[in-house]
Amino acid sequence: MNKITLKKKFTDKVKSGYPLLTAEMLEDPSQLGEEGDILILTDHRDEFIAKGFQGKQNKGIGWLVTWEQDEEIAKLLFINRLRAAIGRRKKWFSSSDTNAFRVFNGEGDGLGGLTIDYFNGHYLFTWYSEGIYLMREELFSAFEELVSYKSIYGKKRFDTKGRYVEDDDFIKGERPSFPLVVKENGAQFAVYLNEGAMVGVFLDQRDVRRAIRDRYAEGKTVLNTFSYTGAFSVFAALGGAVKTTSVDLANRSVPKTIEQFSMNGIDYEAQDILVRDVFRYFNYAVKNEIKFDLVVMDPPSFARSKKNTFSAAKDYKNLMKQAIDITENNGVIVASTNAANVPMKKFQRFIDEAFKEKGLKYEILETHTLPEDFAVSSSFTEGDYLKVLFVKRK
Structure with missing residues (x-):
């Protein structure tokens, strides 16, 4: 000590x-x-x-x-924190239409540097520091006293000796065959716990996807930028979108997006799935007078391509201006960022400045932050990193 x-x-x-x-x-x-x-x-x-x-x-x-002097940071504390966290997710464990959610959310559940996600009986531990990773055996022991599981996987997301580490080792249980099929609000996703840092779907956007399906997609043309595996496109199509266009720089986005469409009985050939630099695609759309009723923008906090470097804290306003250019009048832009260094007020200012510089008016229809299972400490509001605004162009 x-x-x-x-x-x-x-x-x-x-x-x-x-x-x-x-x-x-x-x-x-x-x-x-x-x-x-x-x-x-x-x-x-x-x-x-x-x-x-x-x-x-x-x-x-x-x-x-x-903050208790006599409380040891050891197995009993881990049992208590895990039990409390699991208890707060009772409704998720008993849900009939969603079986992929966060069970433990770092400092929001009383132990910084660790998240645990649930995927239809399989658990994924993600370690964000070597310090918490070194306590893993006691944590696993505590965990096993509280839950039964099909398998446990682990990913390391921290630097050691100047090298970024990604680790998707199988840890305990029975090795599953992939993909795992999970449900979210009645839709299905293919999930891979054995393919690096990202598993196929970002659980923190669950409520946003549902809103798109239930309230915004019907009869609309939809552009999903930085689309990854096309989860927003899937929910838009399920909500009755006329057509979705998914744009991402990674080649793997095409087979991954096709897979997610197919999991839900959607004809992927009726959708557009493009491997493009999003910034270049915006220019292409403007040049060819292509516009959309609904534009989804959920870029990484920082991204670099051959010709562009994007930082949410510096560049989101300009990205928003580009999105405005290809959004129909009375269309909606779903503006999202997971940049922890961009608080909601600053993010709203980016949106406001973008519309003012375009000489246009707008209305914020909905605001989203992290869903209920992503617990946030009231003493550490920085942990509520997700900001999503549904913005109507007038």
Whole structure:
């Protein structure tokens, strides 16, 4: 265990439950040890504040886990946090039309750096720091006391020795055959837990996909940009879209999107699936006077192609302006970002500035953040990273 001293100006913030520890919060960062070390945080009077572990993740150097001095960061704590998280997802476990959801959401469920997703009886552990990864055996032991499972897979999403690590190792249970078939609001998705960092569908967009299907797609032409495996396109088609166009730079997006359409009985040949740089496609659409009733934009926070570099924090306004150009009057743009460094007010400002610079008016029809199963700590609002606006062009 390492005892470390918190700077006075951060004391109240941490005492109120703020879980992320950064180097700037410490009086002497040299007090830190190695990844996975248990940290005892004290104030300038050497009085206990909180207890956590060292684990580098983005700008943080560790996570605080308990504000109880006598509580150990060990199996019993893990059992309690996991049990509470599972209890909060009871309705998901009993759902008849959705069997893919988040069971444990990092600091939102009281343990930063770890997420656990459920896919029809199979579980995926994702580790975001070496520190939490080093505790995996105790975590697995705690987990196995609480749930039965078909299989457990694990992915590492952290740097070691300057190298980004992706790991999709099978861990426990029986190896399934892939794809796993999961349900979301009655639709079906093909999921692969054995193909790198991304499994085939982003669970945090569940409510947005349902809104597109149930309220926006019928009779519309739909453009799905940065389309990945076409999940938004699937829900648009299921909602009665006249036609969907899916655009993504990755070659794999074509067979993956065909697979997702086919899983749902949709004629993929009646849809357009294009391997294109989205930014170049926007220019192509403008040049050829192609417009859509509904445009979905969910770009990565940062992306680079041969001719373009995109940062949500810097470039989303211009991306929005391009989308406006190819959206019909009274059409809708689904503007989305998962950039944690872009708060909702800033994101709304991007939208406002884009329309003002185009000399056009707009209306925000719906606002979405993370769905209910992606628990967020009230003391760490940065954890609510997803921002989605349904914007009507007037």
